[in-house]
Amino acid sequence: MRSRALVAGCVLLGGVVAIALVSALWTPYDPGDTSGGRLEPPGPEHWLGTDRLGRDLLTQLMIGARVALSIGAGAVALGGALGLLAGLAAGFAVRWLDDVMAVALDVLIAFPTLLLAMLVIAARRGSLLSAVTAIGLAMTAVVARPARQQVKRVLAQDYVTAARTSGTSWPGIVAGHVLPNIWPALAVNLALQLGRAVLAEAGLSYLGLGPPPPNASWGHMLREAQTTVLVAPGDVVAPGLLLVLLVIGANLVADGVREVADPLLRGRW
Amino acid sequence: MAAYLVRRALLLALSLAVSSVALFVLLRVLPGDPANALLDVGATARQAAAARHELGTDLPLSQQFGGWLRDLARLDLGRSLVSSLPVTSEIAGRLGVTVPLTVLAFLLAALIAVPTGFLIALRRGTWYGTLLAGVSQLGLAVPVFWVGMLLVTVFALRLRWLPAGGFPAEDWAAPAAALTSLLLPVVTIALVMAASLTRYVHSAALDVLDSDYLRTARALGAPLRAALWRHGLRGVAAPVVPILAIELASTFLGAVVVENVFALPGLGSMLVRAFAQHDYPVIQGVLTLSTATVLTIGFVADTAQRLIDPRLRRTAAGTSA
Numbered sequence: 251m252r253s254r255a256l257v258a259g260c261v262l263l264g265g266v267v268a269i270a271l272v273s274a275l276w277t278p279y280d281p282g283d284t285s286g287g288r289l290e291p292p293g294p295e296h297w298l299g300t301d302r303l304g305r306d307l308l309t310q311l312m313i314g315a316r317v318a319l320s321i322g323a324g325a326v327a328l329g330g331a332l333g334l335l336a337g338l339a340a341g342f343a344v345r346w347l348d349d350v351m352a353v354a355l356d357v358l359i360a361f362p363t364l365l366l367a368m369l370v371i372a373a374r375r376g377s378l379l380s381a382v383t384a385i386g387l388a389m390t391a392v393v394a395r396p397a398r399q400q401v402k403r404v405l406a407q408d409y410v411t412a413a414r415t416s417g418t419s420w421p422g423i424v425a426g427h428v429l430p431n432i433w434p435a436l437a438v439n440l441a442l443q444l445g446r447a448v449l450a451e452a453g454l455s456y457l458g459l460g461p462p463p464p465n466a467s468w469g470h471m472l473r474e475a476q477t478t479v480l481v482a483p484g485d486v487v488a489p490g491l492l493l494v495l496l497v498i499g500a501n502l503v504a505d506g507v508r509e510v511a512d513p514l515l516r517g518r519w
Numbered sequence: 520m521a522a523y524l525v526r527r528a529l530l531l532a533l534s535l536a537v538s539s540v541a542l543f544v545l546l547r548v549l550p551g552d553p554a555n556a557l558l559d560v561g562a563t564a565r566q567a568a569a570a571r572h573e574l575g576t577d578l579p580l581s582q583q584f585g586g587w588l589r590d591l592a593r594l595d596l597g598r599s600l601v602s603s604l605p606v607t608s609e610i611a612g613r614l615g616v617t618v619p620l621t622v623l624a625f626l627l628a629a630l631i632a633v634p635t636g637f638l639i640a641l642r643r644g645t646w647y648g649t650l651l652a653g654v655s656q657l658g659l660a661v662p663v664f665w666v667g668m669l670l671v672t673v674f675a676l677r678l679r680w681l682p683a684g685g686f687p688a689e690d691w692a693a694p695a696a697a698l699t700s701l702l703l704p705v706v707t708i709a710l711v712m713a714a715s716l717t718r719y720v721h722s723a724a725l726d727v728l729d730s731d732y733l734r735t736a737r738a739l740g741a742p743l744r745a746a747l748w749r750h751g752l753r754g755v756a757a758p759v760v761p762i763l764a765i766e767l768a769s770t771f772l773g774a775v776v777v778e779n780v781f782a783l784p785g786l787g788s789m790l791v792r793a794f795a796q797h798d799y800p801v802i803q804g805v806l807t808l809s810t811a812t813v814l815t816i817g818f819v820a821d822t823a824q825r826l827i828d829p830r831l832r833r834t835a836a837g838t839s840a
Contacts, residue, residue: 353530353537354537356534357533357538357541364772364776365772365806365809369545369546371794445660449660449662452662453663453664456662456664456776456779457779457791458791459794469662472664472665476668476780479671479672479676480672480676480677490665490668493665494657494661497659497660497661498660501656501659
């Protein structure tokens with residue numbers, strides 16, 4: 251691999267993915283098992299201790315990885331697909347429609363992710379699906395706006411005109427010219443958005459608007475741990491640390507993809 | 520410039536209109552009857568109908584929207600379903616926390632980020648340039664509420680230097696106490712905001728350092744410091760000003776979350792409580808104000824950017840093209 255950032259990012263991201271995968275097959279305890287003592291320190295029974303309900307912290311953290319990744323990946327898939335479609339549509343649209351979409355995207359982008367997500371969640375109650383929908387929809391404009399610009403840039407090239415005159419269909423141009431040229435920028439953006447989505451989910455859960463238990467979200471764990479921070483500081487540190495590692499991983503992957511795609515940008519971040 | 524201002528102001532007006540309609544529709548299609556907030560458990564259908572009539576939610580949507588717009592023009596955002604107080608006065612009471620929190624955090628973030636961004640660009644390749652870059656990379660990945668929790672744990676709960684949360688009941692009549700309660704929240708938001716801002720300043724500074732005009736100035740004999748001062752700052756300011764505006768908006772959002780960490784009676788905690796209580800007039804009022812603020816900041820930033828960078832004035836549209 252040509253980029254250290256990409257390697258480091260893949261390692262971090264891969265680590266969290268591995269934890270999430272393992273949690274699907276095995277966790278030290280059942281997530282609802284409250285048989286441990288309350289706020290136990292780390293020990294042989296509970297490697298990282300227990301929370302204030304006597305649940306095993308390691309188990310909660312592992313399930314938190316699964317929740318964070320599924321919401322992050324789901325939101326990126328939804329926001330990326332909708333954003334790319336909107337970007338393509340605007341790029342190909344006639345002048346006035348493109349103008350309308352540009353204004354619409356400007357307005358949408360002015361809606362902060364967190365507020366938009368709160369609105370969707372208020373409409374749909376907290377669940378895994380509504381968190382994905384909320385964050386994914388909020389992401390759409392952030393993906394669509396640069397995509398639209400890049401699509402327009404590619405469509406203005408002479409080789410596209412040449413392809414048109416030689417009879418290539420519009421779908422052929424999208425597949426043959428537009429997508430290959432915009433994918434590096436799109437991939438970079440989506441990797442960054444994965445980190446943002448994970449942070450947004452943590453923020454929502456922290457505010458009490460996230461998926462309900464037993465989906466042990468890291469943000470929710472932090473909300474719970476706030477009251478007992480003096481007795482059990484580990485409960486505050488561990489979920490936050492994993493969250494940071496996951497987001498740094500996503501950001502590093504974004505940097506790495508950018509470096510590989512455009513060596514001139516090496517050293518930028 | 521005049522033509523641009525008119526065009527941009529029209530866009531602002533259009534965005535404000537679209538967003539207020541969107542907010543209105545979104546909140547009205549939400550399941551759950553706002554009237555329930557007024558009713559006791561076991562209320563009869565007639566009582567429910569009376570509550571709906573009182574709220575005006577039994578009218579057709581278009582009429583409701585018209586009424587809401589008329590009230591908005593008189594700065595009347597309705598009454599809270601929970602406290603029955605006018606939303607406008609509730610918001611006004613809480614701006615005394617959120618506005619100073621946002622502005623102070625934003626200023627501190629800019630004070631940290633602008634020199635740091637320049638320094639990383641000037642010292643690329645050295646160990647502390649790399650270290651600073653690493654630290655700001657870290658800041659991009661940290662949830663703002665977690666930073667707040669860690670700072671509270673260390674400075675309020677362990678060292679007991681600062682209050683862990685809350686705001687003096689006397690409000691700003693006790694300025695020292697008010698500032699002390701805002702100190703940790705301001706630092707929390709500023710640290711996280713500074714990280715992303717540093718990144719943009721760094722990128723803009725690199726562009727300037729590699730630019731032909733700076734090389735020319737240096738070749739003509741200007742020392743680096745003088746050349747940067749004379750030409751560089753303007754070159755950095757042009758791309759950074761709109762970013763600052765976006766950052767100001769996210770600082771405000773940071774305040775929404777961080778107010779909940781520190782139990783500050785601001786707009787953010789008001790919004791979160793309103794969501795929990797399904798207090799729709801409050802949600803709508805706070806969101807309308809927030810969106811209008813963010814859109815207006817964008818307008819000011821775009822205009823400022825054209826004043827700073829004369830090259831932009833020669834292109835026709837320049838906003839979203």
